[in-house]
Amino acid sequence: DQQVKQNSPSLSVQEGRISILNCDYTNSMFDYFLWYKKYPAEGPTFLISISSIKDKNEDGRFTVFLNKSAKHLSLHIVPSQPGDSAVYFCAASAGGETSGSRLTFGEGTQLTVNP
Amino acid sequence: DARVTQTPRHKVTEMGQEVTMRCQPILGHNTVFWYRQTMMQGLELLAYFRNRAPLDDSGMPKDRFSAEMPDATLATLKIQPSEPRDSAVYFCASGLVRKQAPTYGYTFGSGTRLTVV
Numbered sequence: 143d144q145q146v147k148q149n150s151p152s153l154s155v156q157e158g159r160i161s162i163l164n165c166d167y168t169n170s171m172f173d174y175f176l177w178y179k180k181y182p183a184e185g186p187t188f189l190i191s192i193s194s195i196k197d198k199n200e201d202g203r204f205t206v207f208l209n210k211s212a213k214h215l216s217l218h219i220v221p222s223q224p225g226d227s228a229v230y231f232c233a234a235s236a237g238g239e240t241s242g243s244r245l246t247f248g249e250g251t252q253l254t255v256n257p
Numbered sequence: 258d259a260r261v262t263q264t265p266r267h268k269v270t271e272m273g274q275e276v277t278m279r280c281q282p283i284l285g286h287n288t289v290f291w292y293r294q295t296m297m298q299g300l301e302l303l304a305y306f307r308n309r310a311p312l313d314d315s316g317m318p319k320d321r322f323s324a325e326m327p328d329a330t331l332a333t334l335k336i337q338p339s340e341p342r343d344s345a346v347y348f349c350a351s352g353l354v355r356k357q358a359p360t361y362g363y364t365f366g367s368g369t370r371l372t373v374v
Binding site: 176178183184185186187188191231233241242244245246247248249250 | 261288290292299300301302305307312313348350352354360361362363364365366367368
């Protein structure tokens with residue numbers, strides 16, 4: 143039972159354009175959501191997070207949007223750069239951002255930013 | 258720059274052999290996770306510890322996998338006997354979890370790529 147799903151295995155965008163990565167979840171108990179970026183032969187690195195009490199969180203070129211009623215979140219990267227090319231994982235946990243709970247990950251989306 | 262250290266980086270072993278993977282969490286972190294990445298399943302949780310005590314190992318096949326934290330600076334994941342279906346990349350992650358303080362994600366190691374032939 144895949145509780146966190148990233149339906150697009152890959153996404154290709156032009157440098158300077160917006161990249162939009164999507165994620166859906168099914169577990170209503172999830173209340174803290176994160177995005178990780180992963181380069182080949184490295185571990186995932188934390189990118190940005192959002193608590194369920196918010197619907198938007200922004201950090202530089204990265205913005206995460208949360209639609210609780212649709213159980214959907216998205217990551218926007220503007221403008222996209224070739225160095226952003228990586229696999230992006232969506233993750234979710236229950237118990238809030240201070241609980242230190244386990245993360246449930248999606249399958250990942252390979253983003254390729256073309257120069 | 259603090260990081261999570263995993264050894265070995267690569268391991269090729271024959272079916273039936275014992276495999277031990279090691280993780281050194283970031284000093285001071287009180288929570289350690291073991292995840293496995295496969296092509297089909299993405300990142301799946303195997304086990305995790307808080308202050309060295311196991312909190313959840315429901316994702317781990319108990320008959321062949323075991324996870325321990327002999328001390329605060331070492332976490333181990335052991336497979337005995339190993340099978341070809343265990344071939345995957347195994348990640349360790351650590352974090353500092355405190356009451357009323359956001360965790361802002363966990364720090365992952367670079368992984369151990371295991372191949373069982």
